[in-house]
Amino acid sequence: xxxxxxxxxxSVNYPIGxxxxxxxxxxxxxxxxxxxxxxxxxxIDLGQGMKQVSRQIAAETLGVPVEDVYVDTxxxxxxxxxxxxxxxxxxxxMGNAVIAAARxxxxxxxxxxxxxxxxxxxxxxxxGRGNIHVxxxxxxxxxxxxxxxxxQFKQGRTIAGRGIFLxxxxxxxxxxxxxxxxxxxxxxxxxxxxxxxxxxxxxxVLRMTSAYELGRVINPRMVEQQLVGGAWxxxxxxxxxxxxxxxxxxxHGPRDFNEYLMPGPxxxxxxxxxxxxxPAPDGPFGGKGPGEMCANPVLPAIANAxxxxxxxxxxxxxxxxxxxxxxxxANGGVRPQPRRGGAVTWRPRDVAVPA
Amino acid sequence: xxxLRKDLFxxxxxxxxxxxxxxxxxxxxxxxxxxxxxxxxxxxxxxLLHLKVVRSPHPHARIRSIDVSxxxxxxGVKRVLRAADVPVNKNTLLSLINFGKDDExxxxxxxxxxxxxxxxxxxxxxxxxxxxxxxxxxxxxxPLTPVFDVEEALKPGAPVVNPTYPNNYFEYHERFDHQKxxxxxxxxxxxxxxxxxxHRYQMSPIEHAPTETNGSIAAPEHNDRYVxxxxxxxxxxxLGTTAKIVNLESNRLHFIGGTVGGGxxxxxxxxxxxxxxxxxxxxxxxxxxxxxxxxxxxxxxxRGAERIYIKDGLMxxxxxxxxxxxxxxxxxxxxxxxxxxxxxxxAHIPGPYWIPNVxxxxxxxxxxxxPSTAMRGFGITAVDFALEVxxxxxxxxxxxxxxxxxxxxxxxxxxxxxxxxxxxxxALIECVQVAAEKANWPLSDQARRxxxxxxxxxxxxxxxxxxxxxxxxxxxxxxxxxxPATGTLPAGAMRIPLTKEPVMEGTRDGRAAPVQVPxxxxxxxxxxxxxxxxxxxxxxxxPPASSAxxxxxxxxxxxxxxPPPVAPPAAPPTQHGAMRFSSVFGTRxx
Numbered sequence: 001x002x003x004x005x006x007x008x009x010x011s012v013n014y015p016i017g018x019x020x021x022x023x024x025x026x027x028x029x030x031x032x033x034x035x036x037x038x039x040x041x042x043x044i045d046l047g048q049g050m051k052q053v054s055r056q057i058a059a060e061t062l063g064v065p066v067e068d069v070y071v072d073t074x075x076x077x078x079x080x081x082x083x084x085x086x087x088x089x090x091x092x093x094m095g096n097a098v099i100a101a102a103r104x105x106x107x108x109x110x111x112x113x114x115x116x117x118x119x120x121x122x123x124x125x126x127x128g129r130g131n132i133h134v135x136x137x138x139x140x141x142x143x144x145x146x147x148x149x150x151x152q153f154k155q156g157r158t159i160a161g162r163g164i165f166l167x168x169x170x171x172x173x174x175x176x177x178x179x180x181x182x183x184x185x186x187x188x189x190x191x192x193x194x195x196x197x198x199x200x201x202x203x204x205v206l207r208m209t210s211a212y213e214l215g216r217v218i219n220p221r222m223v224e225q226q227l228v229g230g231a232w233x234x235x236x237x238x239x240x241x242x243x244x245x246x247x248x249x250x251x252h253g254p255r256d257f258n259e260y261l262m263p264g265p266x267x268x269x270x271x272x273x274x275x276x277x278x279p280a281p282d283g284p285f286g287g288k289g290p291g292e293m294c295a296n297p298v299l300p301a302i303a304n305a306x307x308x309x310x311x312x313x314x315x316x317x318x319x320x321x322x323x324x325x326x327x328x329x330a331n332g333g334v335r336p337q338p339r340r341g342g343a344v345t346w347r348p349r350d351v352a353v354p355a
Numbered sequence: 356x357x358x359l360r361k362d363l364f365x366x367x368x369x370x371x372x373x374x375x376x377x378x379x380x381x382x383x384x385x386x387x388x389x390x391x392x393x394x395x396x397x398x399x400x401x402x403l404l405h406l407k408v409v410r411s412p413h414p415h416a417r418i419r420s421i422d423v424s425x426x427x428x429x430x431g432v433k434r435v436l437r438a439a440d441v442p443v444n445k446n447t448l449l450s451l452i453n454f455g456k457d458d459e460x461x462x463x464x465x466x467x468x469x470x471x472x473x474x475x476x477x478x479x480x481x482x483x484x485x486x487x488x489x490x491x492x493x494x495x496x497x498p499l500t501p502v503f504d505v506e507e508a509l510k511p512g513a514p515v516v517n518p519t520y521p522n523n524y525f526e527y528h529e530r531f532d533h534q535k536x537x538x539x540x541x542x543x544x545x546x547x548x549x550x551x552x553x554h555r556y557q558m559s560p561i562e563h564a565p566t567e568t569n570g571s572i573a574a575p576e577h578n579d580r581y582v583x584x585x586x587x588x589x590x591x592x593x594l595g596t597t598a599k600i601v602n603l604e605s606n607r608l609h610f611i612g613g614t615v616g617g618g619x620x621x622x623x624x625x626x627x628x629x630x631x632x633x634x635x636x637x638x639x640x641x642x643x644x645x646x647x648x649x650x651x652x653x654x655x656x657x658r659g660a661e662r663i664y665i666k667d668g669l670m671x672x673x674x675x676x677x678x679x680x681x682x683x684x685x686x687x688x689x690x691x692x693x694x695x696x697x698x699x700x701x702a703h704i705p706g707p708y709w710i711p712n713v714x715x716x717x718x719x720x721x722x723x724x725x726p727s728t729a730m731r732g733f734g735i736t737a738v739d740f741a742l743e744v745x746x747x748x749x750x751x752x753x754x755x756x757x758x759x760x761x762x763x764x765x766x767x768x769x770x771x772x773x774x775x776x777x778x779x780x781x782a783l784i785e786c787v788q789v790a791a792e793k794a795n796w797p798l799s800d801q802a803r804r805x806x807x808x809x810x811x812x813x814x815x816x817x818x819x820x821x822x823x824x825x826x827x828x829x830x831x832x833x834x835x836x837x838x839p840a841t842g843t844l845p846a847g848a849m850r851i852p853l854t855k856e857p858v859m860e861g862t863r864d865g866r867a868a869p870v871q872v873p874x875x876x877x878x879x880x881x882x883x884x885x886x887x888x889x890x891x892x893x894x895x896x897x898p899p900a901s902s903a904x905x906x907x908x909x910x911x912x913x914x915x916x917x918p919p920p921v922a923p924p925a926a927p928p929t930q931h932g933a934m935r936f937s938s939v940f941g942t943r944x945x
Contacts, residue, residue, distance in 0.1 A: 009796070010743035011761045011787050013707035014735060019699035021854065022452065042590040045383065046618040052381040060375040070382060074590040074613030084589020086623055086729055128373035168854040172698060174528035175824050176844065177536030177715070178775040180854040181702035187782045189761070189790035211789035213782035216368065217359065221378035224357040233619075233731065242559035243652065247660050248503040248685075250414065250470070250724055255649040260562060273357050274789050278364040278782045285375050286368060292732045299736065300743030304757070307747065315744065316557035340756070341796035 001199035005206070006309025007340045010300035011189040014293035015182035016280070017089035022169025025093040026080035027101040029058060031159035035130070035148035037062060037105070039071045042079035043094045048291055049222040050090050056218055057095045057284050061102035062109070063126025064144055080162075088289040091218060092184060093165050095284030100163030108159045112151035113142050184280035186288045187213040190231075190297035193344075194305040198334050201321030203239050203306060205269035208298065209344055213276040215288030220275070223290050227273045230294025235269065236262050237295060238302040239319050270348040311335025363785055383614070394567055394616055395584040400574050400641035404433055406634050407485040407644075409475040409492045410654060411467035414503075414723040415514065416496035418465055418474065425491040426477055431484030433638050435492070436476035438462040441633060442602035447690050448624060451595045458519035459689035459726070461600055461629050467496070468516055468688035469725050471654030478634045478642060501723035505662055505683035508720045511833050516688055516721040522831060525686070525694045525719035532718065532828045536701045537844075538773035539712030539820040541668070544677030548668030550752050554745060556665070558737030560685070561658035562651075563730055567616025569655055570645030573631040576609065581632050585612040588622040600629040601636060608632065620729035624656050624691060659693060659727025660685040661737035665745045668712075673753040673763050678705040680715040682738065687726035693719045696734035702774050703735050706742040707783045708764040709816055713773040716828065758791050762802045769812020775819050775849055781807040821846040 017023060028040040039058045045051045051071040059066040073079055082094060106126075113132040114121035117140060125135045126144075133141030151157040170180035190210035196203050208231055217223050240261045245252050254260035279286020299317065307313050311334060312327030328334055361370065370376070386392035423435045438444050438460060445457040463474045475492050479485035502508045502516060508523040509532070515521050524532045545551050571585040581603075587593035587610070594610045597603075615622060627644040634642035646655055661684050668677035682700065686693035697717040704715045732739075750760035765783045772778055784807045791798050822844040829835040 007794075007796075008747065009757055009761075009790070009794075010739070010746075011707065011765075011783055011790075012735075012739050012743065013766075013781075013783060014732075015699065015702065019695075019702055019734070042613070044588050044590060044613050044615055044618070046588065046615045046622075049381055051383055052379070055382055056374050056377070056379060060373055063373070066374045066379050074611070076590055076594055076608070076610040079590070079613075081591050082589075084587075084592045084623065085618070086588050086620055087733070170854050171851050172528075172534070172701075173850045174530050175535060175537065176775070176822060176850065177534060177701045177773070178849065178851045179698070179702060180776060180851060181699075181774060185707075185778075185780065187707065187786045189758075189783070189786040191790055191794040191796060209790060209794040211360075211786040211793065213786050216375065218375055219378055220357055220359060220376070222381070227357070230731070237559075237561055237736070241561060241564075243562050243657055244560050244660070244724075247557070247559055248505070248722070250503055253653050254562070255652055257564075257648075260564065260652055262564065272793060274360055274793055275357060276360050276363045276782060276785055276789060277368060278780060278785075279368050280780055285372065293735070296732050296736050296739045297743070299740040300747070303740070303744050304747040313744070313748075315554060315741075317559045317740065341791075341794060343795060345793055345795050 001197065003195050003197050004309040004334060004336055005193065005195050006305045006307070006337070007191060007193050008301045008304025008306070008308050009189065009191045010297040010304065012293065012297045013185045013187045014088065014296065016092045016184040016186060016289045017167065017182055018083065018087045019181045020170045020172070020179065021167030023083040023089060023093060024164055024166040025082045025097040027094065027097040027163045028080055029101045029105045029161045031105065031109070031148050033149055033152040035064070035068065035144035037064065037069045039069060039098060040079045041071060041073040041094065042076060042082045043073050043090060044085035045073065046085055048085070048090065048226060049219065050085055050094070052222060053091050053218050054094060054098050057098045058102045060285065061099050062106050063128055065128065065130055068130065068144070088291040088293070090291065091287050091289045092283050095287055096165035097163040099284050100165065101161040102163070104161030104163065105159055108157060109144065109147060112155055112157050112159065113147040115155060116142050116147060116150050183282050184215065184288050186215065186290065186293055188293060188297050190301045192298065192301040192305045194302060194309055196306055196309040196324060198310060198328055201324035203302070203319060203324070205235050205302065207269050207344060207348070208271045209346070210272070210297065211274045211276060212290065213278055214290050215280040215283045216277055216286035217275055218285070218287050223275060224273065226290045227294045228271055231271050231298050232263065232268055234295035234298025235302065238299045238317060242318055245320070272344070272346045308337045308340065311337060360789060392614055394614055395572060395586050395612060396570060396645060398572055398584045400572065403641045403643055404478050404480060404634065404638060405482045405485045406476055406478045406630060406642050407482070407489050408473040408630070409477065409489050409494065411463065411470060411472040411474055413467055413496050413498055414470050415499040415501035415516070416467050417499060418463060418467065419495040419497050421475060422493040423475060425493070426488040429484065429488035429491055431480035432477060432488045433480065433640070434478045434634065436462065436478070436630065436633065438464045440637070441600060443600050446596065446600055448596060448692060449695060450599070451592065455525070455690050455694050456519050458517055466499070469723055471725055472688070476630050476634070478638060503722050503724060505685050505720040505722060508722050509718065516723055520721060523721045525690060526830050530829060532830055533716045534697050534701050536704055536713065536715040536773055537822050537824060538714065540823045541677040541679045541712045541714045542823070544712040545666070545668045548676050549671045550669040551666065552669065552745070552748055552752060553664065553666040554748065556663045556741035556744065558661040558663070558740060560660045560727065561730060563619040563621030563655070563657070565617030565619060565621060568646045568648060568651040569622055569626045570643070571627045571631045572641060572643045573628070573635040574641035575635050575639055580607045580609055581635055582609045582611065583628055583632060585610055585628055586615045586622050587612055587625065587628065588615065588618045588620070592623065593625045593628050596625040597628045597632050601633050619731045620658070620733055621655055624728050626655065654725050656691065656726055656728040658730035659687065663738055663741040665741055667745060667749055669749050669753055671753065673755045673760055675708065675710045675749065675764050677712040678710050680704050680738070682717050684717070684719045685724070685727060686719050686721050687724045688721060689726040691726045691728045692733070693727060696729070699734035700738055703738060704773060706739065707766050709766045709770040709811070710764070711815055711820060758787055758796055758798055759802045761787050762805050767807050767809070767811025770816045771819055778811065783807065819847050819849070822848070
């Protein structure tokens with residue numbers, strides 16, 4: 001019995017939002033009399049952080065503190081239409097709709113403040129801490145709260161905004177596949193280090209190292225949770241799970257988590273992610289979306305690492321011990337491929353995941 | 356810890372934002388970590404009824420008879436639903452955007468097409484009573500021959516899975532049994548390639564395995580409406596689907612959700628909402644329909660399997676000169692969203708690389724298994740697995756390091772992609788360089804000097820090549836699959852009008868954040884001319900082109916000897932307002 005280490009890589013890109021467009025998102029924003037804002041949506045928070053992304057984008061655009069904004073989603077009586085939370089579209093599509101709504105609300109806010117300060121609204125700026133003042137003259141200021149109270153009880157104004165974002169629907173040519181697909185693409189490259197046991201056929205993922213380009217990062221910790229969780233999902237797709245292990249034979253359907261094989265805590269690999277930000281020209285503050293692509297490079301990187309370790313190509317997922325042992329046998333033994341590079345330049349304790 | 360490389364592309368960003376880019380704690384975190392967040396199933400109702408469905412034990416069978424009399428008399432049973440009780444018992448999810456034909460019943464009518472297909476629904480005072488009564492429903496089946504393999508399903512004479520699509524494939528553009536991508540002349544390029552490599556890849560089906568299973572609770576409201584607490588991933592998507600199936604105006608449904616215990620694409624299909632609402636309508640009481648874990652695992656619609664064949668033509672210096680992809684999406688018994696994923700897959704090919712000759716044929720096949728649906732990376736995950744394992748093989752065949760091989764073939768700003776649009780905002784090369792550095796994977800100086808900003812959109816990389824066309828794979832004519840090419844589309848030809856692209860209008864506003872909103876630029880007129888040249892925008896961080904010699908200068912591709920060109924059809928008029936999918940591809944529904 002021997003344990004063979006191997007290293008593989010893959011690089012990918014990913015389209016953000018529904019491929020052909022035609023998928024609108026809407027947002028409504030209004031202020032209460034104290035200058036606290038509510039963003040009404042019908043977007044779905046699946047745990048990915050839709051509420052928080054919308055909240056930070058709204059606060060940034062309004063120019064108010066983030067704690068003065070809450071997001072209310074999803075109630076079809078109060079939240080305007082949105083296609084839904086899928087296709088990596090939440091941050092990009094809804095983020096743009098929130099910007100449009102917040103910009104309209106901000107316009108009213110500044111007009112109301114201008115009336116109180118007896119200046120031109122175009123001369124006003126926000127400090128992001130709850131104050132509005134004349135550009136270059138911080139003492140000529142009014143709080144957002146006082147402005148909202150004046151708007152509500154004195155001026156009779158609603159501080160509110162509406163927003164929609166829509167990429168027009170593209171046609172597709174039947175003969176050539178010509179189309180206007182997505183306008184924003186994210187990118188990634190991932191290196192997987194594995195160990196393959198040539199007696200049991202078991203694969204251990206030792207560590208993963210990646211670089212992702214995601215446009216503007218709206219909230220780094222939420223990007224991290226997506227990329228790390230998604231990488232583990234990719235490991236699971238590559239090595240563990242399927243309801244039909246002998247597909248297309250439909251037999252052996254699993255009924256629960258005892259029968260559906262997924263990695264446990266002991267199987268999780270340390271992971272280091274570097275994030276690059278090349279802003280999307282049409283993204284909210286340049287944001288793209290990390291939601292879906294984070295599993296994609298892991299599958300081929302692990303398959304390529306297994307080949308590098310023992311010389312077996314497994315072209316049918318998942319890469320089970322059975323397939324590896326059959327491959328080793330067919331090759332007449334293990335055939336380790338050339339080593340690539342040296343030890344990684346990061347240590348497991350550098351990353352916020354259990355080593 | 357996640358590491359941010361702020362030094363890269365710094366000149367393209369304004370990094371003086373107030374709260375965007377900060378790791379602010381989520382507004383929903385306190386509720387999540389103290390278990391006080393309310394999900395759909397945390398809503399209590401007096402008089403709540405429970406709905407369970409009787410599912411087909413057969414992958415393919417005719418229904419001879421259904422006897423629900425014993426179940427209807429069982430203790431606690433309030434109502435038994437059959438196909439005839441469903442007001443509009445045929446739907447396809449994308450009918451809301453007018454794409455594809457209605458092909459799936461809420462409750463099976465005269466045949467079942469997969470193990471687990473719902474046939475009868477039982478509504479009772481308790482889950483136990485509903486489960487007990489479920490066993491009393493008597494259904495007599497006549498088993499039919501099933502088909503499980505995508506390529507077997509497409510052969511003439513295969514059992515018909517889905518009567519709406521009797522050839523077992525989704526029909527594209529009312530013309531073809533697949534979606535085509537054609538760019539250049541792959542056959543001529545294969546003929547002159549030094550190395551041709553072809554392999555078959557198989558992506559497995561996957562279960563989404565969310566912590567919270569699919570479900571919903573529907574309750575009558577006093578104002579003649581129904582409130583629905585749901586885990587749907589698209590609130591209005593589910594509302595619209597439900598309104599259609601139960602035949603109610605959309606404003607009589609009040610959907611509440613937005614906080615979901617994991618979805619990954621498995622909560623787009625409205626698996627429970629229509630029957631829950633129908634149950635509430637027919638009993639006048641709140642009805643809860645939640646899949647148990649076994650149902651979620653087996654019948655909760657998985658990521659579909661995909662079989663992918665890739666053939667590549669490679670030169671000894673490492674340039675890929677041709678790529679042909681033929682793939683088969685396993686839709687299961689009904690369409691759901693597979694038809695859309697195949698289009699997304701088509702746009703993705705050949706991956707993030709510039710290749711001068713590319714073609715693909717993407718098929719959606721029906722088989723006698725649970726309908727598959729969206730899952731994280733829908734349309735892309737499987738083909739990325741296949742493409743990147745194939746890339747590893749090509750690098751080995753060319754004797755190149757896999758990282759260097761990716762950089763050599765990477766797409767760059769200004770390159771034309773096979774769907775005939777110019778690539779912008781690319782960053783693959785930088786990702787490879789950074790990952791290599793962090794993984795201590797040595798790259799040559801030449802590879803480290805490459806940039807996504809430089810070297811793209813030059814020569815052949817900026818041009819739409821003359822393209823060989825064919826009429827293979829016509830609907831109902833399997834013999835046409837091997838037909839010869841029918842002509843050549845001239846170089847530079849475009850048939851689809853460029854849609855208006857939003858551009859973000861940025862302004863600086865004192866110490867406040869720059870405010871950006873989308874403004875639509877006028878759409879450039881489509882025409883026979885090539886795409887607009889790559890924008891040579893000011894990019895001060897990019898090294899001057901002269902200082903970064905192209906890794907491998909793109910070789911001019913010799914013009915293939917082509918059949919006489921066919922005239923491109925007239926460009927369709929630019930549409931305004933709401934567009935319908937039937938008008939752009941797929942099948943007209945009404």
